[in-house]
Every structure is written in structure tokens, then in C-alpha cells.
Amino acid sequence: MEKAVKHPRPPALLTRRGFAGLAASLGALASPVAAQQLTAPEAAHREGTAPETPPFQGGLSFTRKVVPLKVRPFALGKVRLLPGPFLEAQEWNRAYVRRLPPDRLLHNFRVNAGLPSSASPLGGWEEPKCELRGHFAGHYLSACALLYASTGDKEIKAAGDYTVAEMAKCQAKLGAGGYLSAFPVEFFDRLDARQRVWAPFYTIHKIMAGMLDMVQHCGNKQALETLQQMAQWADRWTSGKTEEHLQSILNTEYGGMNEVLYNLAAATGDVKWAQAGDRFTKKRFFNPLAMRRDELRGLHANTHIPQVTGAARRYELSGDMRFHDVADFFWYEIVTARSYATGGTSNGEGWLTQPRHLAEELGRSEATAECCCAYNMLKLTRHLYSWTADPRYFDYYERTLLNHRLGTIHPETGATMYYLSHTPGAWKTFSTEDQSFWCCTGTGVEEYSKLTDSIYFHDDDGVFVNLFIPSELDWAEKGLRLRQETKFPEQPGTALVVSADRPIPLTLRLRMPEWLDGRGSVTLNGKPLEASAAPGSYLTITRTWAAGDRIEVALPMGLRIAAMPDDPRLQAVLYGPVVLAGDLGSQGLTKEMTIGSEGPDVEHLPLEIPSFKAAGADPKNWIQPAGEPLAFRTTGQSRDVALAPLNRLFDKRYALYWRVS
Numbered sequence: 001m002e003k004a005v006k007h008p009r010p011p012a013l014l015t016r017r018g019f020a021g022l023a024a025s026l027g028a029l030a031s032p033v034a035a036q037q038l039t040a041p042e043a044a045h046r047e048g049t050a051p052e053t054p055p056f057q058g059g060l061s062f063t064r065k066v067v068p069l070k071v072r073p074f075a076l077g078k079v080r081l082l083p084g085p086f087l088e089a090q091e092w093n094r095a096y097v098r099r100l101p102p103d104r105l106l107h108n109f110r111v112n113a114g115l116p117s118s119a120s121p122l123g124g125w126e127e128p129k130c131e132l133r134g135h136f137a138g139h140y141l142s143a144c145a146l147l148y149a150s151t152g153d154k155e156i157k158a159a160g161d162y163t164v165a166e167m168a169k170c171q172a173k174l175g176a177g178g179y180l181s182a183f184p185v186e187f188f189d190r191l192d193a194r195q196r197v198w199a200p201f202y203t204i205h206k207i208m209a210g211m212l213d214m215v216q217h218c219g220n221k222q223a224l225e226t227l228q229q230m231a232q233w234a235d236r237w238t239s240g241k242t243e244e245h246l247q248s249i250l251n252t253e254y255g256g257m258n259e260v261l262y263n264l265a266a267a268t269g270d271v272k273w274a275q276a277g278d279r280f281t282k283k284r285f286f287n288p289l290a291m292r293r294d295e296l297r298g299l300h301a302n303t304h305i306p307q308v309t310g311a312a313r314r315y316e317l318s319g320d321m322r323f324h325d326v327a328d329f330f331w332y333e334i335v336t337a338r339s340y341a342t343g344g345t346s347n348g349e350g351w352l353t354q355p356r357h358l359a360e361e362l363g364r365s366e367a368t369a370e371c372c373c374a375y376n377m378l379k380l381t382r383h384l385y386s387w388t389a390d391p392r393y394f395d396y397y398e399r400t401l402l403n404h405r406l407g408t409i410h411p412e413t414g415a416t417m418y419y420l421s422h423t424p425g426a427w428k429t430f431s432t433e434d435q436s437f438w439c440c441t442g443t444g445v446e447e448y449s450k451l452t453d454s455i456y457f458h459d460d461d462g463v464f465v466n467l468f469i470p471s472e473l474d475w476a477e478k479g480l481r482l483r484q485e486t487k488f489p490e491q492p493g494t495a496l497v498v499s500a501d502r503p504i505p506l507t508l509r510l511r512m513p514e515w516l517d518g519r520g521s522v523t524l525n526g527k528p529l530e531a532s533a534a535p536g537s538y539l540t541i542t543r544t545w546a547a548g549d550r551i552e553v554a555l556p557m558g559l560r561i562a563a564m565p566d567d568p569r570l571q572a573v574l575y576g577p578v579v580l581a582g583d584l585g586s587q588g589l590t591k592e593m594t595i596g597s598e599g600p601d602v603e604h605l606p607l608e609i610p611s612f613k614a615a616g617a618d619p620k621n622w623i624q625p626a627g628e629p630l631a632f633r634t635t636g637q638s639r640d641v642a643l644a645p646l647n648r649l650f651d652k653r654y655a656l657y658w659r660v661s
């Protein structure tokens with residue numbers, strides 16, 4: 001979320017790069033880690049086709065032409081998590097969402113509409129004077145809808161239905177042509193006059209997206225009516241403005257207004273909403289991307305990622321390649337040139353340097369890797385993956401999910417983080433129960449409500465197994481149930497057990513990750529299969545499956561080094577996809593420092609960070625297993641350090657990047 005104080009904007013870069021050069025120059029994981037992982041999945045056939053003139057000029061015209069997707073996700077209700085760290089994260093979050101009182105979330109809406117409210121106001125970004133107030137109620141609706149779909153929790157659905165009904169009353173009482181918000185419509189007058197105001201459309205987007213989730217996952221018809229009225233208001237507000245004025249308005253953060261309007265167009269079949277969505281096309285941002293130029297330096301990261309998801313959706317609904325190219329190049333550039341080893345991106349919420357200057361970026365502040373960015377990049381990744389079914393998208397997805405999402409929800413309380421600091425000596429800081437409500441608290445309650453959404457995808461012929469997470473898939477249309485049993489990543493592999501009412505001919509595709517240390521292998525009912533597949537591809541098994549069939553997959557893992565592209569001696573250590581953090585103890589940490597702060601203040605709590613001497617290129621020469629699964633220890637250093645997965649470390653100071661000679 002863009003703060004009131006903005007970053008000074010460095011001069012925009014005018015570099016122009018071809019894909020071949022990009023692939024060769026390596027990105028965040030520049031190292032032996034895997035060059036093939038850094039090849040843009042779309043690169044080969046798109047190389048050299050960047051347009052010479054800005055493709056987004058003048059008004060856009062929307063024509064519906066749905067692009068067929070190669071693969072589709074399963075509905076959330078088809079997949080259930082089984083015991084393991086992901087189920088734990090879901091349940092910590094579910095308990096938090098259940099503890100949130102809807103009447104307190106509704107307080108500012110009721111006050112704004114002139115309706116009585118006796119609830120005590122919330123704090124943080126939901127306090128009654130905050131200009132973003134009401135944003136979290138939108139995230140809350142999404143979380144209720146997604147949790148109901150993921151778990152079948154009827155009480156959560158009832159809380160969501162109640163909140164929709166009460167917000168609809170506020171909308172009716174406001175009587176402002178569909179306007180629904182917890183702040184007065186005058187905020188939009190300030191936006192229109194280009195006066196100082198935080199981000200009114202950002203907040204409206206969260207509420208609209210929450211309503212749409214309540215429609216799509218809970219079948220709530222009142223939410224659809226409320227949403228269409230909101231869309232009508234947004235359509236009218238934007239329709240009379242000149243192109244130049246609208247483009248100026250789009251310099252104020254507006255979340256994914258384009259995306260939610262495209263989604264509404266798809267849900268209702270009414271192109272009017274897509275035409276309204278087109279007005280949220282920020283051309284100054286899209287044009288360089290469509291021309292495959294990284295001019296991201298100086299931009300606020302999470303302001304822009306949701307706009308690209310909107311572009312992806314626009315392409316899916318219209319086939320317009322300009323939007324395809326925006327999404328394709330943006331994703332590639334963020335993942336290969338602007339992401340740390342954890343999959344996290346941003347520093348001080350922005351992209352502050354030239355691409356591939358990540359060490360320089362890391363040195364700029366402690367406020368690295370905003371959690372919203374990870375949430376939104378994962379969302380974007382799902383779109384791009386569905387166009388090509390290229391498993392390499394899931395190398396990024398898995399890395400970000402394991403390192404940036406799994407470990408940023410607090411055990412038991414379900415509190416979530418704002419920045420995942422990558423500064424050596426940092427620690428994790430979490431939101432409070434009811435006095436934070438940051439942007440990342442909002443995307444946090446959504447993230448852990450939909451952890452089932454990407455484990456499996458399908459086409460007409462079969463299932464794609466993308467993530468190694470204990471879970472059960474029920475593909476009722478095919479009469480197939482698939483149970484995945486694994487302790488991954490503690491255990492280097494997974495097992496899938498078929499149950500089916502009758503024999504089913506089906507293709508099963510198992511993702512072979514880029515990080516494999518050797519080739520993955522597979523057994524069927526205890527017998528080795530001839531099949532093998534290279535890292536970064538699918539291992540495909542087509543046969544008639546019968547109840548009780550059991551596939552066991554070995555996924556050999558090894559230690560890997562991820563060096564900074566602009567400073568090869570600044571290195572992170574991974575085991576398979578898991579980033580290992582050095583445990584630097586709890587020195588100086590208090591509860592006040594870990595709860596309620598947006599990020600750690602490392603500068604005022606200095607800590608000596610050891611540096612290492614690598615005995616050769618192979619990290620095994622100086623990093624040894626330390627007994628427990630995924631626990632390691634450096635050896636032969638002047639000060640040795642215990643290494644453990646970042647996602648397991650809480651209330652500790654840690655380092656992710658080390659000076660290695």
C-alpha cells in the first residue's frame with residue numbers, strides 16, 4: 001500500500017532489452033541454481049517482436065473474444081488440505097477471521113451512511129479517521145467467501161452474508177447512485193481535483209472484489225446486486241472525464257479496479273463493465289511493458305502488480321495481445337530481475353534500482369518484500385500459468401509460497417506480516433488483533449483462506465500436480481479422488497493414492513521442479529516406472545487408473561547458492577526450494593518489537609553478522625546437515641551458524657544473505 005510519504009522518483013530508465021539477453025544475464029537466483037528456471041516461458045517465440053511505438057494510445061475498444069485456457073484450476077471446494085503446515089496456517093487464519101466482529105468492521109460504514117452503530121471502532125488503518133477505512137471489510141468478505149469454499153465453514157459464510165446485507169443497507173441509505181464506502185464521497189471530489197487523498201479507488205476495489213467473491217463462492221445474490229450498483233457508480237464517475245484527466249487520476253493507487261470490472265463483465269456477460277474497466281488502463285505504466293522495456297524503477301510496487309493482473313484478465317476476455325505482452329513481460333521481469341531468493345519483491349514498497357541491481361536495492365532500506373506483493377504476484381502467476389501450462393511458473397510459485405507466505409503467519413494467533421525484511425539481523429514483525437489492519441493484513445486473510453487453489457490444475461484429459469502439499473482432490477465429474485500424502489519439504493518426495501468408483505483412463509502430470517538435485521523418479525504400486533523427466537517439466541503418466549493405485553515420487557533435494565546478480569559474493573543458501581535462514585538468536589528482542597510494527601528497526605539494534613569462507617563451489621563443503629530435517633550448520637568458519645528454513649523461524653533474529661568469500 002502506498003504510504004502518505006512517497007519515494008522520490010528516480011529518473012526513468014530507457015533501457016531496452018531483448019529476451020535472449022535477459023535470459024543470459026540471470027536474475028535473483030544468478031548462480032548454479034538453475035539457468036533454465038530463468039528462461040522466460042514465453043520468450044522463445046516472442047523474441048524480437050517488441051513493438052516500436054507505444055501500443056496504448058487513445059481510447060480502447062473492448063470486443064469480447066474469450067481465449068481458451070490450456071489448464072484450469074479446480075474449484076476451491078474440490079480440494080481439502082490434510083494435516084501439515086498448510087492446514088495449520090489455514091486454521092490459524094480461520095480462527096482469526098472467526099474472531100473478527102462484523103459489527104466493528106461495519107462501524108465506519110454505518111456512521112458514514114448515518115445509520116446507528118454502537119460497536120467500538122477498530123484501530124490501525126480501520127480507525128474512524130483513516131482515509132483507507134473500510135478496505136479491510138472488503139478483504140474480510142473475500143476471506144469469508146474463500147474460507148467457506150475451502151473448508152465448508154457455514155458460520156463464516158453466515159458472517160459474510162450478514163456483512164453483505166448490512167453493507168447493502170448502508171448503500172441504500174447513502175442513496176448516492178450505488179456508492180458504497182466507509183468514507184464520504186467527497187474523497188472522490190478530492191481525487192477528481194487532484195488534491196491530496198490517500199487511495200479511494202483502492203478501497204472501493206477491495207469492497208467490490210469482496211462482493212464478487214461472495215457471489216462466486218457463496219452464491220450470494222444480494223452481493224451481486226450491491227456490486228453492480230457499485231460498478232454503476234464507478235462507471236458514471238469515470239465516464240464523463242477526458243482521457244488526459246483520467247490518466248492523471250490513475251496516478252493515485254487504485255488497486256485492481258480494472259480487474260474487478262473485467263471479472264464482473266465475465267460473470268454477468270455484460271461488456272459495459274469491461275468498457276468501464278478499460279478506463280483504469282494506466283498507459284504510462286503499460287506502454288513500456290508492452291514494448292518489453294523495464295521502466296519500473298521508481299514505481300510503487302504493490303500499486304502496480306494488481307493492474308497487471310487486470311491486464312491478464314483483459315487478455316483472457318478479449319484476446320488483445322497488447323495486454324498479454326504487458327502481463328508476460330512484467331511477470332518475467334519481476335521474477336528474474338527484481339525478486340530476492342524468497343520470491344519477495346520491493347524495497348520501501350518500490351522498485352528503487354535498475355533491474356538486476358538487487359544487492360544495491362537490498363541496501364536501500366530494511367523494509368524489503370512487502371507481503372501484498374507476494375500475494376498479488378502469486379495471483380498473477382496463476383493467470384500466466386493457465387495460458388501455457390508451463391510448469392516453470394510453479395518454480396516461482398512454490399518458492400514464494402514456501403518462503404514468503406508459509407512463514408509470515410504467526411502460529412496460533414493468525415497475525416500476519418507487512419514487510420519480510422531481508423536485512424541481516426532482521427526479525428519478523430506481526431500485526432495486532434485489532435489495531436493494525438494494514439494492506440497486508442487484508443491480503444493475508446485472503447491468502448491463507450485459499451491455500452488449496454493451486455495444488456492441482458486440470459485440462460479435459462487429466463490432472464496437473466503442481467505443489468507437494470498434503471491434500472485431497474475430489475474430481476467428481478470424472479469419479480476420481482486423489483490423495484496426496486507427503487511431509488514435503490522435510491521429506492524429498494510425495495505420494496499420490498487414487499480412489500475411483502470404476503477404472504478411469506486419465507493423464508497425470510507430475511511437476512518436476514527446477515531445483516531437483518538429479519532426476520526425479522517414480523514408482524507405481526511399488527514398481528519403478530521407466531518414465532523420467534528433466535527438471536522444469538512434467539512427468540506424464542497416461543493409463544487407466546484403478547482404486548488403490550499408488551504413485552511414489554522421489555524429488556531429490558540439495559543445497560544451492562543464490563547469489564545477487566550485481567554482487568556475486570552476497571549469497572543466500574537454499575535447500576531445494578527452501579530458503580535457509582541463519583539463526584542469530586533473540587538478543588535484544590522484546591514482544592513490543594515483534595507485535596504491532598510494520599517491520600524491524602535493525603538499524604537501532606545492531607548485530608554483528610558473520611561472514612563465511614566457502615571451501616569451493618559446492619556448498620556441501622562448508623554447510624553440513626545438523627540432525628533434524630532441513631536443519632544445517634556451517635562448518636570451519638570463524639563463527640559457525642545454525643541454518644533452518646526461514647518459514648520456521650519466529651521471535652529470532654536472522655540473516656538470509658551472507659558475505660561469502
Ligand SMILES: [Zn+2]
Binds near residue numbers: 001302370418440
Ligand atoms: Zn501490503
